[in-house]
Amino acid sequence: MIEITDLHKSYKTGNTSLHVLKGIDFSVKEGELVSIMGSSGSGKSTLLNILGMLDEADSGSYTLDNTPIKNLNEKIAAQYRNKFLGFIFQSFNLISYKNAIDNVALPLYYQKVNRKERDEKAMYYLEKVGLADWADHLPNQLSGGQKQRVAIARALASNPKVLLADEPTGALDTKTSYEVMDLIQGINEEGRTILIVTHEPDIAQMTKRIVNLKDGRIIDDTLVDQVKAIPHV
């Protein structure tokens, strides 16, 4: 599903160049649930941004679902993002003036799906995350956990190949974090490929594979015995 070889990325700030990714080789097969761990400055967010086509690597190759991701302009990047990827953010990033169902339907709007079908699909995914009764609520009427569920429903709505989650539980308390992880595990069980960036070891233990980053290099990549989130809820 994801093939990365010898990925480099550096940022220029003034005269100094900061080498963030120093040759990453990494691949993810379909149906995997991978967590990327590392301290801040390890390059894990940069890696996720490149995977998410929000940023571009200086060198190296990146193939997503057999499609080489290179020479991206804004337009192609937008189309690929819409087609391949679903994003889940630490701070949810819901549009504040749209209610839950409209937020979930937004990626479909950009896929030119008509309104009726959009609403049906959005409702289906809201049911899936257990928020069907909250469809008409605005984000500020929802709890943090509910917001993240709406965001997960939104990420699923366009039926992407890969879900990319950047600290999905970073803004949630432990109990809610486990609920969200339970949902993510459920989605993974259905066969969807998911990448999670996190710095919380307990969250990482709930994935199937942990990739450890340090100073722009992968120092450790191990399969783990997945801890089910449900008993902890």
Place this chain on the structure above:
Amino acid sequence: MFNLESWQEIFDTIRKNKLRTFLTSLSVASGIFILVILLGVSSGIANGVKEEFSSDATNRIQIRTRITTKEFKGLNPGRRLQLTNKDYENLNRKYEDQLEYKTSLYSTWGGQVNYKDKQGSYRVEGVYPDQQFIENATLSDGRFISLSDNEESRKVAILGYQMKQDLFPETDPIGKIILVNNNINFTVVGVYTDPGGTREESRMFIPIKTAQKVFNQGENINSIAYTVNMGKNFNETAQLSAQMTQSIEQDLRTRFTVAPDDRVAIRVRDTLEQAKPFFDLIDTLKAVFWFIGLGTIIAGIVGVGNIMLIVVKERTKEIGIRKALGALPSEIILMILQESIFITSLAGLIGLFLGVGLLELAAPYIENDFINNPTVDFTTSITTVIILVVAGAIAGFIPARRAANIKPIEALRDE
């Protein structure tokens, strides 16, 4: 691209940001409102001035002779200059090509007119049929003087509307006999109205040949009136008319041996020349009003542009989210542009309707000689609407470009 779906997106946004939309709209609406009022008033002034000059045909030349005031070539001042049929015929011949309507006049002030027990003192004017058009008179009843009336010196009269009201308040005047100066009977054959109002309607017209006979004037006339052919171009016609005026004046000075600097003895007045400065003034006023109006709109556009920039700034995160979810840069541009055009157009239309409405409501109550019927015509309205849409596009363009350039990665970075 301008499909129903994208409109729903925009209405959503607008509905959720009522105050912002209202404030933006206000600046545009007031700009258009002011423009419309200014244009209405300027057209009102134009109408008013035109009205002032429309009591008579605007392309009229009036020729009158009086008494000389200056000694010239051994002739003493104080000579009375008498125009005759001969002078009229000579001028007609000489300027035949440039003339539209022509008449010679013999008129008396204070003619006593009686009908049964009613009576009054009116001006009696002996004229040719063309007088109707030179005076801008409209027949409300009967007919005007005909050529055969003149040839046969018939005693027929066309009354001004005011005269008709005075002498025939209830009865139909056509065919009735009136008594002039207590000794001459005239048959009323027509009634006319004149935009000049009461003053110009307190007259009666009779054939000039008849006038010369009944007032014992022989070949004498006391003035000549012409209208010149209107060319396509106002300025050209005005110029031609002015040239002709000078030329006629020169002819008459030679004919009567009058000093070139004797302004009193011979007067040839050219209405077009008199009207010209006013029409120039109207054009200037119009230009100034457009300038002020457009300035106001530009201020409005800058306001909208400014607000849209703030909107884009405020929505940076949202636009970042939309881009992360797969919105194309062109879709972002369209979204901002569409919103901006929609707001400016709608607000502008409201301003337009308020302005036109106010003019329509206020117009009947404006009693001023120089403002008449201040309205905005269809073309002007369409022009302002086009200005609005263009304005909306301009106001939205820079903010839209900025929005499209927002990098999702920067917009989404957690603080």
